[in-house]
Amino acid sequence: MKIVPASEFALKREVEYGSAEQNDRVKRIIEEVRQEGDAALRRLAEQLDGVRVGELRVTEAEIEAAYREVDESFLAAIREAAVNVRRFHEKQMRTSWMDLQADGSILGQVIRPLRRVGLYVPGGKAAYPSSVLMNAIPAQVAGVPEIVMVTPPATAGVEGINPHILVAAAEAGVREIYRVGGAQAIAALAYGTESIAPADKIVGPGNIYVALAKRYVFGAVDIDSIAGPSEIVVLADDSADAGYIAADLLSQAEHDEMASAILITPSAELAEAVRLEVDRQLALLPRRKIAEKSIRDYGAILTVASLAEGVDAVNRLAPEHLEILVREPFQYLSAIENAGAIFLGPYSSEPVGDYFAGPNHVLPTNGTARFSSPLNVDDFIKKSSVIYYSKEALLRDGEKIMTLARHEGLEAHARAIQIRLEKEGNARG
Amino acid sequence: MKIVPASEFALKREVEYGSAEQNDRVKRIIEEVRQEGDAALRRLAEQLDGVRVGELRVTEAEIEAAYREVDESFLAAIREAAVNVRRFHEKQMRTSWMDLQADGSILGQVIRPLRRVGLYVPGGKAAYPSSVLMNAIPAQVAGVPEIVMVTPPATAGVEGINPHILVAAAEAGVREIYRVGGAQAIAALAYGTESIAPADKIVGPGNIYVALAKRYVFGAVDIDSIAGPSEIVVLADDSADAGYIAADLLSQAEHDEMASAILITPSAELAEAVRLEVDRQLALLPRRKIAEKSIRDYGAILTVASLAEGVDAVNRLAPEHLEILVREPFQYLSAIENAGAIFLGPYSSEPVGDYFAGPNHVLPTNGTARFSSPLNVDDFIKKSSVIYYSKEALLRDGEKIMTLARHEGLEAHARAIQIRLEKEGNARG
Numbered sequence: 001m002k003i004v005p006a007s008e009f010a011l012k013r014e015v016e017y018g019s020a021e022q023n024d025r026v027k028r029i030i031e032e033v034r035q036e037g038d039a040a041l042r043r044l045a046e047q048l049d050g051v052r053v054g055e056l057r058v059t060e061a062e063i064e065a066a067y068r069e070v071d072e073s074f075l076a077a078i079r080e081a082a083v084n085v086r087r088f089h090e091k092q093m094r095t096s097w098m099d100l101q102a103d104g105s106i107l108g109q110v111i112r113p114l115r116r117v118g119l120y121v122p123g124g125k126a127a128y129p130s131s132v133l134m135n136a137i138p139a140q141v142a143g144v145p146e147i148v149m150v151t152p153p154a155t156a157g158v159e160g161i162n163p164h165i166l167v168a169a170a171e172a173g174v175r176e177i178y179r180v181g182g183a184q185a186i187a188a189l190a191y192g193t194e195s196i197a198p199a200d201k202i203v204g205p206g207n208i209y210v211a212l213a214k215r216y217v218f219g220a221v222d223i224d225s226i227a228g229p230s231e232i233v234v235l236a237d238d239s240a241d242a243g244y245i246a247a248d249l250l251s252q253a254e255h256d257e258m259a260s261a262i263l264i265t266p267s268a269e270l271a272e273a274v275r276l277e278v279d280r281q282l283a284l285l286p287r288r289k290i291a292e293k294s295i296r297d298y299g300a301i302l303t304v305a306s307l308a309e310g311v312d313a314v315n316r317l318a319p320e321h322l323e324i325l326v327r328e329p330f331q332y333l334s335a336i337e338n339a340g341a342i343f344l345g346p347y348s349s350e351p352v353g354d355y356f357a358g359p360n361h362v363l364p365t366n367g368t369a370r371f372s373s374p375l376n377v378d379d380f381i382k383k384s385s386v387i388y389y390s391k392e393a394l395l396r397d398g399e400k401i402m403t404l405a406r407h408e409g410l411e412a413h414a415r416a417i418q419i420r421l422e423k424e425g426n427a428r429g
Numbered sequence: 430m431k432i433v434p435a436s437e438f439a440l441k442r443e444v445e446y447g448s449a450e451q452n453d454r455v456k457r458i459i460e461e462v463r464q465e466g467d468a469a470l471r472r473l474a475e476q477l478d479g480v481r482v483g484e485l486r487v488t489e490a491e492i493e494a495a496y497r498e499v500d501e502s503f504l505a506a507i508r509e510a511a512v513n514v515r516r517f518h519e520k521q522m523r524t525s526w527m528d529l530q531a532d533g534s535i536l537g538q539v540i541r542p543l544r545r546v547g548l549y550v551p552g553g554k555a556a557y558p559s560s561v562l563m564n565a566i567p568a569q570v571a572g573v574p575e576i577v578m579v580t581p582p583a584t585a586g587v588e589g590i591n592p593h594i595l596v597a598a599a600e601a602g603v604r605e606i607y608r609v610g611g612a613q614a615i616a617a618l619a620y621g622t623e624s625i626a627p628a629d630k631i632v633g634p635g636n637i638y639v640a641l642a643k644r645y646v647f648g649a650v651d652i653d654s655i656a657g658p659s660e661i662v663v664l665a666d667d668s669a670d671a672g673y674i675a676a677d678l679l680s681q682a683e684h685d686e687m688a689s690a691i692l693i694t695p696s697a698e699l700a701e702a703v704r705l706e707v708d709r710q711l712a713l714l715p716r717r718k719i720a721e722k723s724i725r726d727y728g729a730i731l732t733v734a735s736l737a738e739g740v741d742a743v744n745r746l747a748p749e750h751l752e753i754l755v756r757e758p759f760q761y762l763s764a765i766e767n768a769g770a771i772f773l774g775p776y777s778s779e780p781v782g783d784y785f786a787g788p789n790h791v792l793p794t795n796g797t798a799r800f801s802s803p804l805n806v807d808d809f810i811k812k813s814s815v816i817y818y819s820k821e822a823l824l825r826d827g828e829k830i831m832t833l834a835r836h837e838g839l840e841a842h843a844r845a846i847q848i849r850l851e852k853e854g855n856a857r858g
Binding site: 076088094200357369376384412414 | 517536715837
């Protein structure tokens with residue numbers, strides 16, 4: 001792992017938007033689903049994945065069978081995680097409000113859940129039960145009455161739907177599940193088919209075809225942000241444990257070859273110790289090849305003159321995950337401007353948040369923490385403004401409203417006020 | 430204006446994504462600004478708009494001069510509107526929270542304003558002072574320390590920057606203003622030039638080149654949603670005044686030829702009376718040609734059997750603006766699922782909200798009220814999750830976290846926990 005001064009480092013990763021060929025393919029798939037519905041879903045599953053799909057919808061019996069297939073330890077852990085995630089997100093709930101003014105007017109903001117949300121869950125090895133919880137529970141807490149999941153029926157090396165995924169879905173309150181994946185699943189959620197009613201929003205990770213399809217249907221439905229490669233930054237002083245830091249960096253690096261793991265420290269001793277620990281622990285990892293490439297291409301140990309300079313470097317990088325492993329971590333919290341999730345102290349290893357503590361693990365990647373937030377309950381609600389103007393208020397403000405409208409050349413706007421003032425016997429202009 | 434049963438009506442308007450030629454042109458402009466900075470801004474202003482720009486930044490003296498150019502009535506009205514808009518948006522503010530758990534852990538959510546927001550304001554006749562307030566004030570209320578405005582120095586028929594725009598900006602607390610418009614202004618805000626520092630988010634309306642440029646730079650910076658054509662739906666019973674309704678429909682129709690104005694009513698008498706009133710009032714409007722085309726192509730009077738059926742039609746249309754002109758308007762509020770802003774009763778004409786009452790006039794268009802909200806303070810903040818796990822909590826939960834990680838095949842995640850459990854003398858696995 002290279003050791004360089006923070007001032008000389010910039011993280012550059014190109015986000016993939018797909019080739020022209022991939023874009024064309026996605027457009028074609030979406031059009032086929034729009035025109036032919038279920039028939040297209042079945043044909044594409046056979047053509048693209050070699051899978052013959054019988055019933056599109058997963059049955060209650062299959063969900064019950066999945067419960068019999070998973071370990072008790074898994075079930076207990078996922079249930080407790082779901083409780084924690086639900087409790088954290090309940091704190092994000094907001095309520096509608098209406099304010100009565102002295103003049104009898106009422107202004108307000110009504111909060112309503114989206115009606116129907118689609119959750120995409122990848123198949124195969126990228127099928128993560130924890131992601132099912134993290135995407136479904138905020139929608140459930142928001143009050144979304146219909147949460148529907150789509151997931152490919154089979155992919156290379158994995159037969160049928162992973163029972164852990166079905167159990168996680170059921171634990172998160174999702175029981176409307178369809179065997180459909182890829183761009184065709186996104187098309188079905190956006191436009192609907194005979195079997196699948198259209199959704200108002202689509203969330204969840206997926207491969208390049210899923211990402212391109214989400215981008216393509218955006219506008220007809222809402223989508224979540226499209227996740228880029230993942231990153232962790234650890235800000236540490238000489239009180240930190242090099243073994244812990246190395247393990248945390250590698251837990252990020254094993255995700256994929258584009259993942260980035262960065263240590264920032266004013267301690268030359270710690271920098272060297274972490275470098276050695278990363279090499280030692282890396283050699284023992286099952287996903288060594290992926291982690292090695294990630295560490296080589298996007299990993300770094302950045303040296304800084306002080307923790308204050310380290311904080312500046314953190315804010316420049318705007319990492320998805322930030323760990324602060326220093327003597328008094330809370331002292332630095334208010335200076336952190338840009339980070340998706342902030343883990344404080346030696347026991348707050350990133351996997352604590354990935355799986356269990358309660359905050360969401362769907363976080364802004366690739367520097368977008370400058371302006372984006374973790375997935376949260378607000379992503380599943382919408383607001384409407386409420387305006388009830390009293391007669392008294394209109395008579396008082398009417399002329400001013402007409403003045404502003406006429407300065408913008410919008411005479412019909414002014415007249416909508418004027419006709420009322422005239423009728424109420426108060427027009428001057 | 431055509432009268433048709435609601436069940437037979439669907440509003441179809443294609444949203445413009447620009448031609449290939451327009452897209453290429455925008456990409457070229459953005460690349461030029463990225464590479465050449467201010468020099469490109471000056472060259473493009475001369476090439477595209479025939480304007481020679483001296484100082485890019487508008488001076489304090491020019492802002493003071495603008496104040497001397499506007500009427501007192503305008504200044505009084507815009508100041509009062511700004512107070513109302515600020516007061517409404519202050520109700521949307523949220524605070525950070527941190528929760529201490531019984532095991533000593535702390536979980537929280539930190540709310541921070543974006544650092545720098547760019548506001549695009551079109552030139553010429555589409556320069557609306559009210560839009561300056563509506564876009565800038567929520568950012569200001571959110572606590573954004575740097576709000577910067579860009580606006581074209583001149584366009585056909587209008588010399589220099591409209592003084593009403595400069596005054597509105599100053600009243601909204603914006604004093605960093607640059608004479609630059611079009612796609613090049615968006616590029617400057619996204620990537621920065623020698624004179625203009627890059628922003629974290631760009632908001633505000635613009636022509637097709639501005640919209641395409643915003644779409645293009647999205648990811649490097651955040652953008653607001655790209656506004657489609659505007660619409661109003663009026664839900665009315667036989668107690669409503671046909672003249673008021675016609676005036677309100679026309680105030681929407683005068684915006685542009687793609688705007689849509691729709692009345693929904695169970696009263697055949699009201700339907701006929703509004704049809705006649707629209708014709709009568711239309712003939713007297715300065716923007717008659719625009720309004721006439723809008724009414725002909727996208728206007729309609731929809732008949733329904735009952736107000737309940739009318740509410741269903743409203744929810745299907747998901748209008749940007751909804752007026753409810755019935756005997757007891759509040760009775761229907763909770764049934765309205767999809768609408769950007771809801772105006773209740775005879776005195777809450779849409780221009781009251783467009784200009785003055787306080788709620789934002791930047792609203793979800795073209796049916797997106799199904800999943801989108803009025804522009805609001807949340808659009809200018811970001812959240813970070815905070816996780817401080819205590820040693821006690823980690824020792825209690827460590828095994829469960831490892832179980833979940835290993836079920837996802839992420840061994841390095843499990844080991845980041847295991848190394849801690851081993852060191853703390855509590856490892857079992």
